[in-house]
Each structure stands twice: as structure tokens, then as C-alpha cells.
Amino acid sequence: xxxxxxxxxxxxxxxxxxxxxKKTIIRDGVPSILNPDDANALEEALKIKDNxxxxxxxxxxxxxxxxxxxxxxxxxxxxxxxxxxxxxAVGGSDTWATSNVLSATIAKMGxxxxxxxxxxxxxxxxxxxxxxxxxxxxLPQVTYVTExxxxxxxxxxxxxxxxxxxxxxxxxxxxxxxxAIKELNSxxxxxxxxxxxxCGADADIKVWNAKDIEVDLTTVGLEASPTNVYRSFxxxxxxxxxxxxxxxxxxxxxxxxxxxxAKHVI
Amino acid sequence: MAIKVLKDLCRGCKMCIKACPFxxxxxxxxxxxxxxxxxxxxxxxxACPFKAIEKTVDEDVVDLSAYKHIWVYAEQRHGExxxxxxxxLGEGHRLSREISDDTQxxxxxxGNKIDHLAKxxxxxxxxxxxxxxxxxxxxxxxxxxxxxxVDAINEYKPEIVIYGATHIGRDLAPRVAARLNTGLTADxxxxxxxxxxxxxxxxxxxxxxxxxxxxxxPDTGLKQTRPAFGxxxxxxxxxxxxxxxxSTVRPGVMSKRERNPQATGxxxxxxxxxxxxxxxxxxxxxxxxxxxxxxxxxAEIICSGGRGLGAPEGFELIKKFADKVDGVxxxxxxxxxxxxxxxSHQVGQTGTTxxxxxxxxxxxxxxxxHLAGMQSSDIIVAINKDPDAxxxxxxxxxxxxxxxxxxPQIIEEWDNAEALFEASQK
Numbered sequence: 001x002x003x004x005x006x007x008x009x010x011x012x013x014x015x016x017x018x019x020x021x022k023k024t025i026i027r028d029g030v031p032s033i034l035n036p037d038d039a040n041a042l043e044e045a046l047k048i049k050d051n052x053x054x055x056x057x058x059x060x061x062x063x064x065x066x067x068x069x070x071x072x073x074x075x076x077x078x079x080x081x082x083x084x085x086x087x088x089a090v091g092g093s094d095t096w097a098t099s100n101v102l103s104a105t106i107a108k109m110g111x112x113x114x115x116x117x118x119x120x121x122x123x124x125x126x127x128x129x130x131x132x133x134x135x136x137x138x139l140p141q142v143t144y145v146t147e148x149x150x151x152x153x154x155x156x157x158x159x160x161x162x163x164x165x166x167x168x169x170x171x172x173x174x175x176x177x178x179x180a181i182k183e184l185n186s187x188x189x190x191x192x193x194x195x196x197x198x199c200g201a202d203a204d205i206k207v208w209n210a211k212d213i214e215v216d217l218t219t220v221g222l223e224a225s226p227t228n229v230y231r232s233f234x235x236x237x238x239x240x241x242x243x244x245x246x247x248x249x250x251x252x253x254x255x256x257x258x259x260x261x262a263k264h265v266i
Numbered sequence: 267m268a269i270k271v272l273k274d275l276c277r278g279c280k281m282c283i284k285a286c287p288f289x290x291x292x293x294x295x296x297x298x299x300x301x302x303x304x305x306x307x308x309x310x311x312x313a314c315p316f317k318a319i320e321k322t323v324d325e326d327v328v329d330l331s332a333y334k335h336i337w338v339y340a341e342q343r344h345g346e347x348x349x350x351x352x353x354x355l356g357e358g359h360r361l362s363r364e365i366s367d368d369t370q371x372x373x374x375x376x377g378n379k380i381d382h383l384a385k386x387x388x389x390x391x392x393x394x395x396x397x398x399x400x401x402x403x404x405x406x407x408x409x410x411x412x413x414x415x416v417d418a419i420n421e422y423k424p425e426i427v428i429y430g431a432t433h434i435g436r437d438l439a440p441r442v443a444a445r446l447n448t449g450l451t452a453d454x455x456x457x458x459x460x461x462x463x464x465x466x467x468x469x470x471x472x473x474x475x476x477x478x479x480x481x482x483x484p485d486t487g488l489k490q491t492r493p494a495f496g497x498x499x500x501x502x503x504x505x506x507x508x509x510x511x512x513s514t515v516r517p518g519v520m521s522k523r524e525r526n527p528q529a530t531g532x533x534x535x536x537x538x539x540x541x542x543x544x545x546x547x548x549x550x551x552x553x554x555x556x557x558x559x560x561x562x563x564x565a566e567i568i569c570s571g572g573r574g575l576g577a578p579e580g581f582e583l584i585k586k587f588a589d590k591v592d593g594v595x596x597x598x599x600x601x602x603x604x605x606x607x608x609x610s611h612q613v614g615q616t617g618t619t620x621x622x623x624x625x626x627x628x629x630x631x632x633x634x635x636h637l638a639g640m641q642s643s644d645i646i647v648a649i650n651k652d653p654d655a656x657x658x659x660x661x662x663x664x665x666x667x668x669x670x671x672x673x674p675q676i677i678e679e680w681d682n683a684e685a686l687f688e689a690s691q692k
Contacts, residue, residue: 013495013615013635064303091302095452099444123495125615126452128440131408135444140546141408143437158550163433164610166554172547183609222268222306226449230489230504232287232307233474235641241648241661252665253675254686256647259663261687265623265645266591 001055001154001174003045004106005079006117006133007038009063009070013122034070037118039187040180044148045116046078046188052154056080058109062090062101071205075198076190083109087209092222095124099132100224104215105208106137113154113174119144119181127179134177141177142170146184268322269306271298275318285313287499307501312475330425333509336362337396337424339415340373340387341434343406347383349564350430350517352390357457357520358428359391364459365425365486370394374418374427376411378404381533388531391523396422398536402545405552406434409545412441414538419446421536424510426488428457431514439514449505450512455519455619456491464489464502472500487511493615493638516619518563519642562611562618567593567626570613570640571601574629574650574669578606583673584628590677596620596640598630614639628669632657649673 012033034042042059049055058081059074061067071082083105090101106112115134120127127143134141146167147160154174161168162181172178190198197203210217218224242259246252260266271282278296290303291310298319311319338358340351351373358371372394373387384395398414419427419442427442429435431453443450458464461483468474487504488511494501505511562568569591571584581595588595596618597611613620615635625643630636632648632655640646641660648661649669658664665672679686 011495013498088302092305094449095440096444096447096449122616124452125493126440127436128443128450128452131437131440132444135441141437141441142547143408144433161433163552166552168549169551169553170547170549176546222304226447226508227451227503227505229305229307230502231468231474232309232494232499232501233468233472234498235472235493235500241646241658241664243658243664243666249667249671249675250679252667252672253679254682256663256665256676257679257683258686258690260624260645260647261683262690263645266683 001048001052001114002110002112003048003055003057004109004112004115005038005042005045005057005059005074006102006115006130007042007059007061007070007074008035008118008121008123009033009061009067010035010121010123032066032070034073035118035121036182037120037180039118040182040184041116041118041178042074042077042079043185043187044145044178044180045114047185048150048154049078055154058083058112060102060105060109061085062093062098062105065207068205068207072198072203073190075203075205076194077188078191078194080204082203082205084205084207085209085213086207089210089217090215090220092225093220094225094227095126095128095132096227097220097225098129099136100219101210101213101215102129103133103136104213106133108208108213114157115139115175115177117177117179119179130177130179137177139175139177140172141179142172143179145178145180148178148184269300269304269308269310270320270322271300272318272320273297275316277316277318279315281313281315282310282319285309287495307499309499330509333423333425335370335372335394335422335424335426336365337372337374337419337427337510338392339427339429339435339438340375340383340392340395341430341432342375342377342380342383343434345377345380345383347386348430348432348517350432350435350515351387352522353517353520354428354430354515355387355390355392356523357515358426359523361426361457361459361488362393364463369425372396372424374398374415376403376414384531384533388529389525389527391529392531394532394534396534396536398538400538400540402540402542403538405549406438407545407547407549408437408441409547410540411438412445413540413544414536415442416445417539418536419510427510427512429512429514431516435514439512443512446508446510448508448510448512449503450514451490451492451503451505452514454490454492454513454515457513457515457520458489458491459486461485467491488513498634518619518621562594562596562613562620565594565620565622567591567624568596568613568620568622568640568643569593569626569628570596570598570630571607571628572598572630572636573600573604574631575601575606576629578604580629580670581607583670587626587628587673587677590680591624591626593622593624593626596625598636599633627657627661628673630657631655632660
């Protein structure tokens with residue numbers, strides 16, 4: 001059985017701050033990380049591999065050359081193979097174009113049984129690429145997976161899918177696409193041996209360009225993307241608020257409530 | 267569309283590099299060069315003091331006039347309309363009237379035996395209801411719903427389709443968009459069609475320089491504004507070349523119309539074709555969890571706790587506070603990650619977006635993701651020990667102090683607010 005995991009290297013958006021004067025993003029020192037939901041996707045694939053030695057796990061990603069570091073991390077966690085698509089021709093792709101690139105890559109990688117992806121990446125938060133890859137590859141999908149169980153035949157799968165007010169239990173067969181959320185599991189750490197192997201000369205990490213994956217170049221990149229950025233801006237801060245300075249907590253509470261009442265909000 | 271540096275004007279000042287959110291600009295000697303990370307967001311254009319960066323737009327015009335009217339995916343579960351469907355009907359109604367007098371807003375109802383919901387759709391603003399009913403559509407399945415909605419879109423050709431960004435809408439919409447080969451913008455918080463309305467919005471709420479926009483521009487393409495980059499950046503996305511234009515919209519951000527019990531509309535029963543073999547997943551069970559129902563989206567008052575609580579027990583005080591003020595308990599991501607409280611309470615970029623009348627942020631420092639999810643609250647009250655906490659920059663009222671001392675006093679004085687106010691007027 002071969003499992004493909006879709007992953008993305010993302011800036012750790014929780015470390016990002018806005019420069020209060022220039023209103024621009026301060027990105028100095030913001031680390032690049034394996035997208036959190038994707039780590040859950042990889043962990044679930046590795047758990048299947050733990051129980052079934054014949055299973056192989058391949059990680060695929062699209063990004064700049066340095067996304068290779070993230071693939072090394074995935075291999076150090078236990079993945080067997082990593083594939084990076086890096087090409088200026090695919091830069092600026094929206095989700096539709098990105099799914100064209102990744103589905104072409106997966107098709108090029110050869111037969112597989114299952115694709116695991118994170119629900120969404122923390123830099124874009126769209127949750128669109130997983131379902132759109134599934135559509136291009138004509139696979140059934142379940143998103144927001146919180147529990148996963150696979151039968152001994154490695155074909156019949158039972159999952160729980162999170163809803164806002166509960167969950168669904170769903171049966172699905174391979175081949176299929178599942179997208180993981182953090183409730184699914186706790187991703188393992190890299191192992192020392194894994195790190196050594198992943199950094200070694202025998203580590204199976206491939207870097208491909210658009211030509212390698214034989215993708216139709218009119219369906220990828222900025223030009224081909226159906227959506228474009230019209231304008232972008234930083235959100236305007238609100239007017240300055242009022243700091244309540246009063247003698248003691250009781251007085252503070254009183255001043256606050258007086259003000260809230262004056263504003264007709266309570 | 268692409269970003270171009272005009273080499274003869276570039277002075278190598280690197281202002282664009284600082285402004286770029288995507289590290290998409292490098293220096294080649296003394297000239298800025300756009301690299302493959304560019305998303306054509308345009309942040310660099312206004313940052314350039316020498317007008318050396320411009321956006322090139324392809325002019326090839328595709329005939330999109332065959333597409334007309336706005337569709338709202340009126341999500342229902344178990345025969346009940348979701349709240350976000352009502353909000354989107356209100357928003358769709360507003361947008362349709364801005365496009366033209368003869369543009370309609372149409373609700374798309376998918377399910378089994380749900381014709382009773384049509385009236386509710388009219389009452390919240392729908393001119394027309396497309397009813398897609400079949401036994402196999404009783405519950406949501408990606409395969410079944412995608413097929414019948416794609417068939418209907420191909421037949422009736424709507425100009426715009428909007429979905430609630432629910433766990434179901436976010437599963438369905440990308441699949442529909444990929445099958446139709448059209449664009450989809452996720453989790454929008456603002457939609458506009460008229461350029462003049464967009465300019466008004468930007469002038470009131472953003473730092474965007476709107477001088478390059480023309481209020482008389484006849485363009486009525488959908489301008490879809492959403493937070494990006496963890497809420498640090500707002501981006502307005504357009505879908506100029508393909509139809510329909512599609513968005514998912516965050517629940518709780520659009521306003522529903524006042525219900526009009528007299529409203530009627532036109533019902534179109536769509537002939538759906540869906541076979542058992544089309545649906546490749548099998549739903550065994552749908553479980554509503556017995557856990558405490560928190561509806562942060564609908565809450566008028568939210569009392570949120572953050573890392574400053576210090577311990578999971580801190581939520582007992584927050585709960586007491588919420589009970590007193592008839593509010594709902596919210597949380598920052600840190601507390602959820604620490605396992606202090608269930609994810610369903612999380613406010614912020616990866617949790618729920620809220621806009622209550624009053625938001626009490628207790629011991630919340632105000633990470634940008636959190637701010638993205640609550641800063642459109644009418645009134646924000648922040649209580650925090652650290653006077654430099656970023657939460658105070660968005661707060662209408664700030665109290666620097668120990669929340670364990672301040673909150674009990676607010677609870678105690680809450681019922682006296684009227685008297686306190688009257689006393690202050692004398």
C-alpha cells in the first residue's frame with residue numbers, strides 16, 4: 001500500500017506581527033514550519049505504516065527550493081519519499097492551479113492507494129486544495145477527519161468527520177482523499193536516526209520542475225489562475241480606546257459599567 | 267495579471283521588499299526583481315516612492331454575459347435552514363440590487379422533502395428558489411451534492427454562487443469550483459459588486475489608498491475580501507475570466523434581512539439525476555454531541571479567557587461571568603491548545619469569527635489570529651495584567667489589572683449599572 005501525503009511549508013503565522021508605524025508585516029525571524037494540519041495528515045499515514053510494514057509513505061509539496069527542508073523533516077519523522085515541485089512557472093498559482101500541479105505530480109508519482117492532506121494551511125486558510133486535488137483525480141473525499149480506522153484488507157476505511165455541532169461516521173474505500181484536522185492525532189517528533197538518514201545522501205527526496213510532471217502549462221501559475229488579487233491592504237486599527245484608571249478594582253468596575261450603559265450596550 | 271518593476275525608475279531603495287508580505291522581491295544589484303513567490307497582491311505598488319512598480323492586466327475579454335443572477339447555497343441540515351443561509355440571502359439580496367434591477371437572488375435548496383423551507387427563503391430575501399430533491403440527497407455527501415449542484419449551475423448559469431463557510435460548505439464548494447473550472451474565494455468577510463461601494467468600504471475600514479479606483483466604473487464583478495496571512499493582511503480577490511464567481515462566506519459576518527412573512531417567490535423544481543453509484547461514501551451515523559452547545563456566532567455578549575487565566579480552573583470564573591451577563595464563554599487558541607477548554611469555544615482565525623455587542627477579553631494578550639476573529643465586535647473590553655498587551659490596541663475599554671480581582675467586581679456591580687449611570691449624570 002502506498003499513501004501520499006500533501007504538505008506545505010508555511011510561515012508560522014502566530015509569530016507574525018504588524019509594524020505599528022509602517023503597517024507592514026514584520027517577517028524577520030518568522031520561522032518556516034510544516035503546516036500543522038499536514039503534520040496530522042503525515043502522522044496518520046505513519047501510524048498505518050507502523051502497523052503494516054509493507055506500507056510506504058510519500059510526501060508531496062509545491063513551493064520554493066527551501067521547501068526541501070520541510071521534506072527532510074517529514075522523512076525524519078518516518079516518511080519514505082519526498083517530492084518537491086519547484087518551478088517559477090507554477091508560482092502565484094491559486095487553489096485551482098495548485099491542485100492542477102499537485103494532481104499532475106501525484107499522477108506522475110505512480111500508483112497509490114490513499115491521499116492524506118491537512119484540512120488547510122495556516123497562511124491561506126482556504127481548505128480548498130485537498131478537495132480540488134480529489135476532484136482532478138476523481139477520488140471520493142472526506143474532509144475534517146477526526147478519527148480514522150482502516151480494516152485489515154487495507155481497503156475499507158471508517159472515519160469520523162467533524163461537524164460544528166457533532167460528527168458524522170462515514171465509510172469510504174481506497175483510493176480516496178482524506179483531510180486531517182488536529183483532533184485526529186498528535187504528530188510524532190523526528191527521531192535521531194530519522195534525522196541522520198533524512199540528511200544523508202540516500203534520502204529519497206526528488207525536486208521536480210513543471211516539465212518533469214508533464215502538466216499542461218496553460219493550467220498552472222499566476223496567469224492561468226481563475227482568481228486574482230484585486231487589492232490588498234492591512235486592516236485599519238480602531239480609534240484609540242479608553243484606559244480605565246481608577247482607584248481599586250471596584251471603582252474600575254463601576255467606571256466600566258457606567259460607560260457601557262452610556263453607550264447603550266448593556 | 268503580473269507585477270512588473272520598471273527598471274529605469276527603480277532606485278534600489280528596497281521599500282518594496284519591506285512591504286512585500288510574501289518575500290517575493292529580491293535585489294539584483296540595485297534593481298528590485300520579482301521572484302516566483304509573487305501572488306500579484308500589489309502591496310509593493312503603493313510602497314514604491316518612485317512609481318517604479320506596476321500591475322499589468324491582460325485585456326482579453328471573455329463573453330461572460332450568458333451568466334446572470336446570484337445563487338445562495340441555502341444549506342439545510344435535518345430539514346432546518348442554517349443561520350448562515352439566512353445571512354447570505356440577505357447579502358445576496360443586497361448585491362443583486364446593486365448589480366441591476368433585473369438581477370435576482372435565488373436560494374438553492376438541496377435535500378429530501380425540504381420544500382417547506384422555500385417559504386423561509388423568500389421571507390429572508392430570495393426572489394426564487396431552486397429545489398433539488400431526491401432520497402439520495404437526504405444527508406450531505408460530497409459526491410451527491412456536487413453532482414446535482416454542478417448540473418444545475420450548468421443549466422441555469424448563475425453569475426455568482428455563494429456558500430456558507432461551514433464544514434459542509436467548505437467541503438462542497440471547492441469540489442464544485444474544480445469541476446466547473448472556475449475560481450473560488452474562501453472565508454470571505456466582505457463582498458462588493460459596485461466599485462463605488464467598495465471604495466466606501468475601504469475608505470471607512472481600511473488603510474487602502476483608493477485614489478486609483480474610479481467610483482463611476484461600471485464593473486460589477488464580485489470583489490471578495492478576506493483575511494490572508496493569518497489575518498495580517500486583507501486581500502480582495504476577483505474572478506475576472508470565468509463564471510460563476512464563487513465564494514464561501516464566514517457565518518456571522520453578513521446581516522440577514524428582517525423576516526417578511528408576506529414574501530413569496532418563484533419555485534423551480536429541478537430535475538435531479540443522481541444514482542447510488544455516484545455516491546462513493548456511506549454515512550453510517552450523524553451524531554449531535556451532547557456537549558454544551560456554544561453558539562459564539564449568535565452571542566450578544568462573549569466572555570473570553572486567555573493564557574492569563576493561568577490554569578484551566580480559570581474558566582470557572584469566566585463561566586460565572588458569562589452566566590451573570592447572559593453571555594457565552596469564548597477562548598483564545600492558547601487555552602484550547604493547552605487542553606483547558608474545548609475547541610468549540612475558540613475565537614479567532616482558526617476558530618469562530620464573532621461580532622457580539624460586547625466582547626470581554628480576559629487575560630488575552632491579543633495574538634493577531636485572535637484579533638482577526640473578534641475585532642469587529644461592537645465594543646471590546648480588555649482586562650490584562652500587561653499594559654503593553656496588543657489587545658489594548660483594539661480595545662474600547664481597557665483595564666490593567668488582575669482579572670481574578672476585576673471580574674468579581676464587575677459581576678457584583680453588573681446589576682447596578684443603571685443606577686451607576688444615572689448617578690454619573692447628576
